Amino acid sequence: MMASQRRPCIQQQSGVGGQSAWPDLPPELLERIVGVLGPRDRVAVRLVCASWRACVRESFPCDLPFEAPRLLLRRPGAGGGLAFFSLQHRKILAFALPASLSAGRCCGHIGGWLAMASDAERSVVLCNPVSGRSVAVPAPPVFPVSKMVLSRPPTSPGWTAAALGRTGTIALLQPAVSGGAWMTIGLDEGARHGGFRDMAFWSGGLCALGHDGAVLAFRGDLRARTATVSLLRDADHAVGELGRLSWSWQVYLVESDGELLLVRKLYTVRRNSEAVDLEVEVHALSSDSAGQRKWELVAEMPGRAVFVGSVVSAVVPVALYPAAGLRESCVYLARRQVELLAPHAICEYSLVEEEMRGVPIAGGHSTDVEPVWITPFV
Template sequence: MASQRRRPCIQHQRGCVVGQSAWPDLPPELLERIVAVLVPLDRVAVRLVCASWRACVRESFSSDLPFEAPRLLLRRPGAGGGLAFFSLHHRKVLPFALPASVSTGRCCGHIGGWLAMALDADRSVVLCNLISGQSIAVPPPPVFPVSKLILSGPPTSPGWVAAVLGRAGTIALLQPAVSGSWMTIGVDEGVQHGGFRDMAFWSGRLCALGYDGAVLAFRGDLRARAAAVSLLREAEQPGGCWRLYLAESDGELLLVRKLYMVWLHRDAVDVQVEVLVLQSAGERKWGVMEETPGRAVFVGSVASAVVAVGLYPAAGLRESCVYLARREVEMLAPHAICEYSLADEEMRGVPIAGGHSVDVEPVWITPVV
């Protein structure tokens, strides 16, 4: 049988290799024109395609997510004001649109690219992904209004656990893979310590911070609907106006203490900040960190995080610094956004231009990609 002569593949005739795409080889100016007509969420997806596309978006659209360092999520002023990000690096407010279903909600937590949005009107909480726009509803929590929600991992990970803290200082746990209902924990312990003011997941346990400065660790068994509790830090004697925060960093449990000293005769406020680290859980031993080499600490009532400054060389972050964000309605400045140097023991205010609501708690949002 005579052999048949095969036609050259069209792709080969055009100088292309079968199975390969020429999209990564688009001229930068053409790619930039295409990306310019996309919304920010779609431009984030473009960054994940290849190195050349990522470089184009980073250079031409630096204000898009994922961002160069932790940003502050704020609410625009006025009725129906939308959410916006304040960039420490650019020193300006950058608008950002969330899906309409949750855009009117109040942010009560964050992990990775997921925001926890509390919809106070119907007493519900929705988890919303900043990049994909995906939303996941969780069962209505038994404590409301919710002041803070934390997750052990993204809601797409197996066995993730959610913990909510109510404004009355009560905590509840939820693990959808085990049960579709919340379990309230630490009610008696909360009463003993004046309620809980903050919480963090650490070493497989939920750590709760009492209003008296005590730190408790709960190991919950949601199948048995029970939780074992241990004391990690004794209550402290109140002295001055302290604000306390819990944060987890690479397996370490940190306690950030911020002391306000108000001088009425000179209409001024002085601030002192300390970072404590749990050195021995069994001995309840905490040590003072005089510096955090290579790391910066971001704390707030809704979300706290510790980041490596080397990951964001252009952001202007300073190691051994604590960045604070809290709505201090009783203080002279309604929004206390500031940077405290542990080495110099100096506080520097961070002014926010562009307008924002002082009635809504600011939230630190860390990079997602």
């Protein structure tokens, strides 16, 4: 998440010391004005100054940027557009994406920016649905793209993008250095680990998760077109090994305030029964007194909740969203497989209680496109 640059208050000569009168509008008048605006315009209003932002927060708390994580999903039916489902309000938000974005497939998100891929045109565009700004990205050499991560929003200097193809290949892009040219990395390492299934920026580099459970760290020099690699986690099993671990577990990499997490989940359908069991494990990479890194099983995460998915994963402080009903030490999941629990549902798994519960998605969504967690911004 990233705090957007605040725009200065509108400067208008009021005749009294040359100060602007806009921040001093009576709250009830400002509330009436904001009340006739749509969600997108209310988002623009809160960028003007602190008093206007406070008015929007207090009077319209359900506006997009101020909520706990929500799902970007495609509405059911032919030509269904993209919309947001509010975990806090248990309903589809009125804030819908522009039609120009609805034709694309979301493959990433950071700081309010969405990475939207067009498989037919083999293109990716970074866009901000609030400001309306967009940044074109050169076509990655790993299409179709299953996931794109950015080191920081594209309005920040020196930002780097990584694209993960569905074939398990990764490419890096740093526009300020590479002049718009992508660099494919880890081809040999990827082959040894069965290809890559997830990735995350962490500690100044890119971490990649192999299909065998190994975690590798890459540090790329895009100017020199080279990358160094180190092993952060050994493989769980051999490449090509058939078994419960390699085929049933879904594994995710999550960065959280300098900490690297590995989340594993397993759905098990009981034979001759519609009941579904769910196991979730969270492992954190830590360092001992000698500086040696090791992975430790996490039994609880006080004050934090984890949201995981194949496109976006994030860790959120629950205290920031008291009205959302988030539970600390819980892992929130939303995948097409979750239909095993209930049609159109989010799964909430408690690490402490080792139990799950489902949250229905009112209004439904298309299961042809996986829902994507969008974390709060601005």
